[in-house]
Amino acid sequence: MALIFILLPLALLVAGVMVALFVWAVRAGQFDDLETPAVRILLDDEPAPRREEPPPTPTDSQREGERS
Amino acid sequence: MTRPTEPRGRAAPGRCVHCGLPVPPGRRDDPEPFCCNGCAQAYRLLHDWGLDGYYALRERQGAPGAPARTSGRSFAAFDDPAFLERHARELPGGRRRIQLYLEGVHCAACVWVVESLPRAVEGLVEVRLNFATHLAEVDWDPAAVPLSAVARALDAIGYSPHPRQGSGQAERQAEDRALLIKLGVASACAMNIMLIHGALYAGDAQGMSESFTQFFRWVSLVLSLPVMLFSAPAFFRGAWAGLRQRLPHMDLPVSLALLGAFAYSAVATVTGQGPVFFDSLTALVALLLGARYLQQRAQRLAIERHEGLRRANLVEFARRLGADGVAVEVPAETIAAGDRLEVRPGELIPVDGVVLDGRSTLDQAVLTGEPEPIPVSAGERVFAGATNLGAPLTVRAHAVGAATRVGALLALVDEALAARPPIVQLADRWSRIFVVAVLALAALTGAWALLGEGLTATAALERVVALLVVTCPCALGLATPVAMTVGLMRAARAGIFVKNPGAVERLPAIRRVLLDKTGTLTEGAARVVLWDGDATLAEQVLALEAASIHPIAQAFRRSWDKPVRVVRPVDEVNETAGAGIEGRVDGRRLRVGRPGFVAIDAQAERRLAPALAAGLSPVLVEVDGALAGVAGIGDRLRADAAATVAELSRFAEVQILSGDHPAVVARVAASLGLPPAAAHGGLSPEAKRDRVAESTAGGWPTMMIGDGVNDAAALALGDVGVAVHGGTGASQVAADVLLTRAGLAPVLELFTGGRRLLGVVRRNLIFSLVYNLCGASLAFLGLVGPLGAALLMPMSSLTVILSSMVGPSFRAPRRRGA
Numbered sequence: 055m056a057l058i059f060i061l062l063p064l065a066l067l068v069a070g071v072m073v074a075l076f077v078w079a080v081r082a083g084q085f086d087d088l089e090t091p092a093v094r095i096l097l098d099d100e101p102a103p104r105r106e107e108p109p110p111t112p113t114d115s116q117r118e119g120e121r122s
Numbered sequence: 123m124t125r126p127t128e129p130r131g132r133a134a135p136g137r138c139v140h141c142g143l144p145v146p147p148g149r150r151d152d153p154e155p156f157c158c159n160g161c162a163q164a165y166r167l168l169h170d171w172g173l174d175g176y177y178a179l180r181e182r183q184g185a186p187g188a189p190a191r192t193s194g195r196s197f198a199a200f201d202d203p204a205f206l207e208r209h210a211r212e213l214p215g216g217r218r219r220i221q222l223y224l225e226g227v228h229c230a231a232c233v234w235v236v237e238s239l240p241r242a243v244e245g246l247v248e249v250r251l252n253f254a255t256h257l258a259e260v261d262w263d264p265a266a267v268p269l270s271a272v273a274r275a276l277d278a279i280g281y282s283p284h285p286r287q288g289s290g291q292a293e294r295q296a297e298d299r300a301l302l303i304k305l306g307v308a309s310a311c312a313m314n315i316m317l318i319h320g321a322l323y324a325g326d327a328q329g330m331s332e333s334f335t336q337f338f339r340w341v342s343l344v345l346s347l348p349v350m351l352f353s354a355p356a357f358f359r360g361a362w363a364g365l366r367q368r369l370p371h372m373d374l375p376v377s378l379a380l381l382g383a384f385a386y387s388a389v390a391t392v393t394g395q396g397p398v399f400f401d402s403l404t405a406l407v408a409l410l411l412g413a414r415y416l417q418q419r420a421q422r423l424a425i426e427r428h429e430g431l432r433r434a435n436l437v438e439f440a441r442r443l444g445a446d447g448v449a450v451e452v453p454a455e456t457i458a459a460g461d462r463l464e465v466r467p468g469e470l471i472p473v474d475g476v477v478l479d480g481r482s483t484l485d486q487a488v489l490t491g492e493p494e495p496i497p498v499s500a501g502e503r504v505f506a507g508a509t510n511l512g513a514p515l516t517v518r519a520h521a522v523g524a525a526t527r528v529g530a531l532l533a534l535v536d537e538a539l540a541a542r543p544p545i546v547q548l549a550d551r552w553s554r555i556f557v558v559a560v561l562a563l564a565a566l567t568g569a570w571a572l573l574g575e576g577l578t579a580t581a582a583l584e585r586v587v588a589l590l591v592v593t594c595p596c597a598l599g600l601a602t603p604v605a606m607t608v609g610l611m612r613a614a615r616a617g618i619f620v621k622n623p624g625a626v627e628r629l630p631a632i633r634r635v636l637l638d639k640t641g642t643l644t645e646g647a648a649r650v651v652l653w654d655g656d657a658t659l660a661e662q663v664l665a666l667e668a669a670s671i672h673p674i675a676q677a678f679r680r681s682w683d684k685p686v687r688v689v690r691p692v693d694e695v696n697e698t699a700g701a702g703i704e705g706r707v708d709g710r711r712l713r714v715g716r717p718g719f720v721a722i723d724a725q726a727e728r729r730l731a732p733a734l735a736a737g738l739s740p741v742l743v744e745v746d747g748a749l750a751g752v753a754g755i756g757d758r759l760r761a762d763a764a765a766t767v768a769e770l771s772r773f774a775e776v777q778i779l780s781g782d783h784p785a786v787v788a789r790v791a792a793s794l795g796l797p798p799a800a801a802h803g804g805l806s807p808e809a810k811r812d813r814v815a816e817s818t819a820g821g822w823p824t825m826m827i828g829d830g831v832n833d834a835a836a837l838a839l840g841d842v843g844v845a846v847h848g849g850t851g852a853s854q855v856a857a858d859v860l861l862t863r864a865g866l867a868p869v870l871e872l873f874t875g876g877r878r879l880l881g882v883v884r885r886n887l888i889f890s891l892v893y894n895l896c897g898a899s900l901a902f903l904g905l906v907g908p909l910g911a912a913l914l915m916p917m918s919s920l921t922v923i924l925s926s927m928v929g930p931s932f933r934a935p936r937r938r939g940a
Contacts, residue, residue, distance in 0.1 A: 058334070062318075062341060069314055076306045080299050088419075089254040093230040094237075 140165040141187035157189055164190035164279040168235065171242035176235045185229030190280025197273035197283075198451040199439040205453045206269070209285040217247055219261045220269065221291075222283040224276065227256045236281060243267060243275050255426040257286060284438060294422060301356075301418060305411040308353035311345045312404035316912075318342050319401040323909050332394075339391045342400040349404045350384055353411060372553045372599050375560050376410065379403070379594035386587040396584055397908040402591050402915055409919050410599050417603040420610060421623070437506055437528075440472035441465070443516065457522050465515045471508045473519035474526040477501065482512030483673060488830040488850045489528060491781025491805075493640045493648065493757040494739075495673045507831060511673055528852075531807050531831050535856045538811065538838035548627055548880075549602040552887060553595065560593050560898075567902050575904075585904050591911045592897035597890030597918040602883050604923055609879035609931035616932050617847075617863025618872050625842045625858035629876035631823040632842060635770050636814060638828035639780035639790055642846050643767075643866070644757040646829070648673055650681035651758050652733050655743060655751020662707045663714055663743055663751075665692050670703055674714075674741055677755045702741075713744040720744045726752075737789045759793065766866040767794045774825070776800060779810050781832055807832035814839045827869060829853050844869060875932035882929030886922045893918040 079085065138145050139154045140161035156162040168176055180187065199205055210220040224236065233251050236258060240246045245266025251258045262272055276283045318338050325335055357380065360373035383399040390396035440457050441449035441464040449464040454472050457463065462478065465471055471484070483495040486508045495511055498504055504517060507528035523529055567589050571582035610620045620626060640646055653660075660682045667675035695705035702715015713720050717730065720742035726749050733740040733754030743751040770776050777800040780787045784803030791801035802813065814836040817824040826833070826840030829849030837843030838856040845857035847864045854860050861868045897914055900906045906914070 055334070059337065062337075066314065066341070066345070069310060073307060073310045076310075077303050080302050080306070083299075085299070085302055086295060087252045087254070090233060090250075090252050093233055093253050 138187075138189070141189040143187070143189055160190040160192040160280060163192065167242075167275075167278050171239075173235055173238055173242065175238075176231050179234055180229055180231035183230050185231060188226060188228045188280070191226055191282065192277050192280060193282045195274075195277065195439065196451050197270040197277065199453045200269040200273050200285075202453055202456070204456065205285070210269070213261065216265060217261050217263050218269075219259060221286040222258050222260055222273075222276070223286050224251065224256050224258050224281040224283055226280045226282065227251065227253070232281070235279065236276070239272075239275060243272060246272050246275075254423055257426065258283070291426070298418065298422060301411065301415050304353040304356065305408065305415050308349050308404065308408040308411055311349045312401070312408040315342050315345050315400050315404050318345075319908075319912065322398075323912075326909070336391075336394060339398055339400075342398065343388060343391045346384065346387075346400045346404050349407050350380070354380055354407050356414075357407075357410070369550075370554055370557045371550045372595060374557050375553070375593070375595050376406070376599065378560070379590040380406065382587050382590045386583065396580065397588075399587065399591050399908050399911060402594075402908065402911045405912075405916060406594055406596050409596055409916070413600045413603045416607050420607045437470050437472040455523065457519055459519050459522055461519045463517050463519060465510045465517055467510055467512060467514065469510055471504050471506055471510060471515075471517065472522075473506050473517065474504070474521040475517045475519045476503055477515055478518050479516040480514055482510055482515050485509040485511050485673075487640050487646060489531075489807075489832055491638065491640045491830060491832055493644070493646065493782065528831055531834065532852055534807070534811065534835040535838050535852060538835050539856065548883060549598065549887060552891075553598065556595060556598065556891075556894075560590070563593070563898055563902070564589055570902070571904070585901065588904075588906045588908075588911060589898060589901035592901045592906050592914060593894045594915070595890065595894065596915055597893055597922045598887065600919055600922050601886035601890050601926075605879065605882045605886055605926040605929060605931075608926050609875070609882065609929070612932040613872075613875055613879075614862075616868075616871065616875075617861060618868050618875070618932065619860040619862050620858070621860060622858035626876045626879055628823065628841045629873060630880065632825045632873075633774050634817055634822040634824045635774045635776050636779050636817065636824060636826045636836070636840070637767075637776065638810075638826075638830065638833045639778055639782055639787055640757060641829040641849070642827055642833075643763045643778065643790060643794070644759050646757065646848070647680060648677040648739075648755050649758050650677055650753045651738055651756050652736060652754030653751065654729055654732070655753075659743060659745070659751050662710070662712060662745075665707050666695065666703060666705050666712050666714060668692070670697060672697070672703070674739075674755060675703070678753075711746050714741060716740070717742060720749070722749075725749065737786050759790065760865055762865045762867045764794050766870055767796065769870050771796075775822075778802060779805055779813055779826075779833075779836065781805055781807070781810075807835060811835040811839055827866075828857075844872070871932065878929070879931035882926060882931055885929070886925055889925065890918060890922055893921075 136145055136155070137143065138157035138161050140156060143157045145152075145155040145157050154165070156165065168174060206218070206220075210218045213219050226232070227236070230253070233253050236251045237249050239249055245263045247261040247263055249258055249260050258276075260272060262269060273283045318341055322330075322335065322338050324330075325338075354377075357373045357376045360371070361377035364371045364374055380403050383403045386396070387398040387400055387403075390398050437454045439451055440454050440461075442452050442457065443449050443462040443464055457473060461473075463472060463475070467482070477498055477500050479500055481497070481499040483497050484504060485495050486505065487493050489505060489507050496508075498515070504515070505528065506521075506526040521527075521529075524533065564586050568582050568586045571577045571585045572579070577585070606623050606626070610623060610626075613620055637643055663678055664682055667678050692705055692707050695703065697703045698715070698719065702713060702719035704711070704713040704715075706712070717726070717740060720726075721744075722730070722742070726742065729749070729752045730740045730742075733752060736754060736756070738754030738756035741753045741755055742749060743753065767776050776796060778787055778791050778796065779802050780790075782803055784801070787801045787803030788798055791798065805813065810833060814824055814826050818839065818841060823841045825842045825844065826836045827844045827846060828834075828837055829846045831850050831852040834850075834852040834856040837845060837853055842859065843857040844859045844861065845853040846866065847861045849857075849860075859872060893914070897906065897911075900910070
């Protein structure tokens with residue numbers, strides 16, 4: 055049972071490391087936005103082909119009036 | 123650009139491929155119909171950028187679409203060095219970062235599209251969109267792409283960006299993080315102490331050697347030090363501040379219990395005599411900090427979101443005309459009196475000034491409450507905040523920024539908000555009595571133990587400490603925040619956004635409800651309310667009016683959303699400003715306009731009468747020289763206005779405050795079943811404010827409901843101010859409650875939900891007091907030890923939390939996307 059005099063401080067040391075990690079995570083901003091990541095995780099598996107040709111600028115493509 | 127071949131939109135026939143809304147006549151036969159140019163442009167851009175996945179994602183989420191509202195601005199103002207200096211900051215590596223508030227974010231797929239934009243825009247490094255606040259953090263490389271191009275790209279797909287307004291965001295974030303770290307440290311320590319105390323309690327029951335007991339107590343003492351020195355000082359500071367203002371609140375009994383229990387337990391540990399309470403006191407800190415964090419988080423969300431909205435509707439930029447006659451978009455702050463500005467149709471007038479050139483009509487409803495557009499021409503005065511409906515205008519600035527009429531109105535709002543007394547929350551009122559009672563009881567317990575039972579001083583002290591721990595108002599401290607947070611989150615999902623939780627406590631007292639007319643009781647946009655004529659005429663009138671941007675033409679289009687089966691040849695169109703329009707449709711000569719533009723005889727007079735009697739603007743339609751139809755055009759009452767007013771009248775006196783003509787207001791009041799005395803027309807914004815002030819000063823708990831800049835000061839002064847959906851930024855800043863769902867019916871839900879929510883709060887408070895009473899009597903008799911305290915306290919807190927979760931406050935929200 056005397057082992058507890060060593061094990062308990064050791065366990066607390068591990069707990070201390072966890073708290074330090076938590077503090078780091080908070081400081082890094084990981085808890086600032088709790089809503090978007092919940093949404094984002096649903097999105098990442100969407101395949102999105104990368105386009106090679108240069109993208110058109112927004113003003114080039116205002117062609118909506120030409121169909122009738 | 124390649125034409126899309128595969129069917130990407132799964133819209134139903136007659137629905138816009140991009141947003142799913144009905145497609146206007148004339149576009150229904152397109153292979154890919156769109157409801158508006160904005161949607162068409164957004165759809166093509168998303169395809170060209172390889173971001174079609176948006177539609178599939180949205181489909182999978184079951185989220186509704188929303189039309190892409192683009193502003194068409196050049197956003198040149200975003201490249202202004204002064205603008206970048208103010209809103210953006212530099213990152214290492216030459217990049218810059220800015221926070222932009224995006225309009226039009228409505229579902230999870232929006233997050234994906236916006237965050238995928240760097241694939242399409244070269245030089246745009248990263249975008250992170252916060253779905254809750256609609257704030258996007260944008261990192262870009264100024265050497266590769268100007269911010270204006272990024273802004274144009276966002277605008278083109280329907281997310282009009284605005285620079286983030288409001289200050290103190292960095293401080294708030296730092297505060298949030300600090301509180302979360304305190305909560306984390308307290309929770310970690312409390313749980314470990316709880317484990318150790320589990321061993322101690324087992325030891326008490328079964329026997330444990332003295333060396334282990336002492337070791338465990340010392341470890342608990344060391345573990346509770348960070349809690350007492352790092353996490354708990356928040357309560358001590360609050361208690362001290364309350365004492366100095368002679369307004370003791372919940373923090374005082376909490377601090378007393380913490381300090382008393384800790385001091386006693388520490389001494390007991392050092393001397394090896396007496397019980398220790400480390401588990402109870404650390405659990406207390408962790409629970410209370412948790413509730414505080416939840417509440418703060420919910421409140422912050424409200425602030426962030428509405429700071430973003432704050433100026434979205436107000437003047438942000440202007441087009442300054444240089445000496446060469448070229449208009450350059452600049453930030454509104456850089457405009458000076460004397461500058462010449464161009465104002466395009468659909469834009470806000472950015473300054474108070476005089477029209478130099480051009481003829482147009484202005485919508486001043488948000489400023490004055492008059493729904494009728496005002497015609498303006500050279501030499502006439504215009505006011506900042508009015509919307510240009512017609513043609514481009516050139517305006518010379520006379521007053522800018524705070525010196526404008528709308529600037530003065532906003533100053534009034536700030537003044538009224540600053541003058542508001544803070545609300546004492548129900549729980550704080552209760553806790554004042556509670557503090558006194560606990561202190562008195564503690565003294566009584568000590569005295570009784572010493573004198574009545576003849577115990578030793580240490581034994582008496584032990585009893586007092588047990589009493590303090592057991593009566594510590596943990597459940598009382600949780601009762602209000604948890605119930606409020608849960609209730610207000612549900613309300614927000616049901617389209618009722620409570621910015622100021624204190625307003626909920628004042629709801630049941632409300633005895634007078636003052637309503638704005640234009641945009642609140644009515645829809646705030648002209649429609650064809652009466653139509654006396656052949657239904658088939660509608661298509662021809664629409665065809666004639668199709669090209670016109672006049673408000674009357676818009677009213678026709680808004681009201682008659684009918685499919686056009688035949689494309690009608692229209693020619694010889696001629697529009698006479700302020701009178702009407704004529705042209706040849708299907709070979710027949712059509713004239714549409716006010717009486718006088720279309721000739722009237724006795725028969726026409728008769729047909730005009732109903733429209734005039736209803737207070738509508740009559741518009742006549744003549745076909746080949748013969749009168750064919752009469753339309754009455756006006757601002758229609760909201761569909762739920764009459765029912766809502768009737769319901770409100772059951773418990774409150776309802777009045778209308780409007781800037782519109784008294785006769786019009788009287789007619790609206792009559793149609794809602796209100797007595798003539800309840801209709802007040804022709805009120806200036808200041809007069810509205812004074813009416814509300816008089817009402818509250820006269821002992822009438824008053825609710826004000828409005829939407830315009832002219833209502834804002836009145837909203838701020840009412841006991842409860844409600845801004846309806848679609849209102850101006852100023853009204854949303856001033857109001858306590860924002861409706862994010864169209865119509866007036868949510869006001870009724872606010873009343874019933876608020877009443878239920880207060881019921882839950884009260885139930886929680888009563889429960890926690892009963893618990894405290896029982897605990898106190900047991901402690902008084904010396905029947906509660908550390909184990910009893912450690913069991914009773916979390917149980918009561920848990921009950922309060924459960925009671926808040928199942929409490930029937932606001933109705934369960936309808937299913938909405940994401």
